[in-house]
Amino acid sequence: MRIITCKLGHSIAIGEEIDVTLVQVQLSQDQVRLGINAPRAVGIYRRELLQAIRAENRRAATAQTSPDALTSAFLPPAQDAE
Amino acid sequence: MKVQTTRFGDIDVDDAQVITLASGLLGFEAVTEYCLIPHAPASPFRWLQAVAVPELAFVVINPYDFFADYDIAVPAADAGRLGLHDPHDVAVLTLVTIREREMTTNLVGPIVVNMRARLAAQVVLADSPYSVRHALVRAA
Secondary structure (H helix, E strand, O other): OOOOOOOOOOEEEEOOOEEEEEEEEEEEOOEEEEEEEOOOOOOOOOHHHHHHHHHHHHHHHOOOOOHHHHHHHOOOHHHHOO | OEEEEOOOEEEEOOHHHOEEEOOOEOOEOOOOEEEEEEOOOOOOEEEEEEOOOOOOEEEEEOHHHOOOOOOOOOOHHHHHHHOOOOHHHEEEEEEEEEEOOEEEEOOOOOEEEEOOOOEEEEOOOOOOOOOOOEEEEEOO
8 A cells, every 4th residue: 555645725637637635734642634626537435435345245145035035034024923 | 137036036127127236235245236026016025135145135115215305325335336417317226124013114224226337326415314124014
């Protein structure tokens, strides 16, 4: 990983089209605020969010769900009350 | 086309019904073609079956069947890539995870489908109030 020291309000260019600006420091003990300028087609997400979705996709795929299991797992609310 | 599946055997799928996820699903980026298989008559569930991977299928729902106030803003980049212009063309699916008797759905990474163009993408909702494991049904 490349690590760059950056002053408040300054930016780091990633390639020609992406700028990351340090907008605010000491938001709290362990947070900073970043501004990102990038082409519209570039997805900008928290890495942790992408990882959470990826992990959940894998979980959904490996749940070994069979059509019969789905039918029996789904209890309509009316049956919950029994 | 003939689609081989481990759950449903060999099924016939009209080529025009195939849905292309150009970027795949997160974690399954290489799998880009799927078809939708109804679970049972009147069931809210469908299966998103990979056309080329017999064992890969996801249970999906229309989240609005369960959460009428589910509210998503499709990022402009995704809307552009999917060619979403007419709201009537748009369908939303969310993946369901079933573990033991616990059923959850991922409301943070919905699959947005242009039903007319048969193009879809898993959209990432940043800063949404939803969870990747939103309880769907809690069995008694």
